[in-house]
């Protein structure tokens with residue numbers, strides 16, 4: 001059994017279980033099932049080194065990728081590829097070379113969502129309600145009982161610099177903290193560049209997306225570790241969701257598949273592309289672009305033979321910002337499709353209800 005607070009998926013696997021505990025079993029409609037579509041070979045890959053030579057062409061390619069997939073790979077992105085290798089190998093070391101008690105020195109606060117540190121639950125455990133009322137829309141409802149993800153993680157708060165406190169990050173391996181700080185800086189720069197290109201690709205000024213969030217970007221770097229699962233057909237590494245903020249930059253192990261995108265009503269497995277970075281549009285971009293671009297719905301599946309690791313770098317608005325469709329994109333024939341939303345409220349609602357695909361964003365739809 002997983003003990004609240006100290007149990008991690010990795011400790012179940014190390015204990016040698018052959019069947020997953022019931023709280024990890026997905027309802028039949030959410031289980032991975034056989035692949036519904038062949039691996040996508042047409043998934044867009046954009047060479048950013050061409051930006052200086054032919055910005056129009058890169059912008060066009062990004063626009064097409066955003067319209068068709070809400071996601072794309074970038075290569076020649078300016079982030080040293082050695083840094084991508086280093087953060088993956090240091091993260092593997094943290095999860096695989098330290099004992100559970102050593103890792104628990106960095107445990108996140110399980111009662112607060114997205115708190116920094118070593119954790120396993122994405123959503124808060126249902127709070128015992130003294131007198132549950134049938135009319136309450138809370139997470140104790142049967143419909144909303146959370147199934148646990150087959151995943152452990154380490155979340156780092158990295159930007160703005162006022163949130164960055166490397167003393168809360170692993171001391172081992174020795175270069176861990178320095179590499180995470182450098183990774184955060186490089187990814188922050190790339191995210192700004194990409195938001196400029198995305199903004200232009202939808203027909204707005206280069207800084208329109210950044211301006212919409214007051215120019216300040218909040219960044220978290222989350223390493224997800226998916227231990228091998230004895231029953232991968234019953235579980236998910238991470239349930240279906242879209243990310244909440246602006247854009248996510250993701251790297252994964254080169255040789256272990258697991259990330260799937262929901263496209264044209266099917267789950268498509270994404271081949272890892274060595275040294276490319278995956279860009280995922282998140283919910284606030286969908287609101288800002290008034291639905292012209294859709295956030296990418298994705299999930300992670302598990303496998304029975306190898307652990308899998310990914311590093312997701314989230315770029316989000318400040319919690320005080322109100323996000324609404326950009327006026328530049330509104331006309332009498334293209335009225336706002338989303339209600340304005342305070343980003344802090346959006347995040348708390350997401351964590352209390354759970355993602356269930358894109359239901360949190362869909363709840364803001366006006367038409």
Ligand SMILES: O=C(O)CCC(=O)C(=O)O
Pocket residue numbers: 222224238243250252258259298299300309310312
């Ligand atoms: O592990 C993956 O590939 C997906 C991670 C992810 O979607 C997330 O951390 O939000």
Ligand SMILES: [Fe+2]
Pocket residue numbers: 241242243248298312
């Ligand atoms: Fe995600």
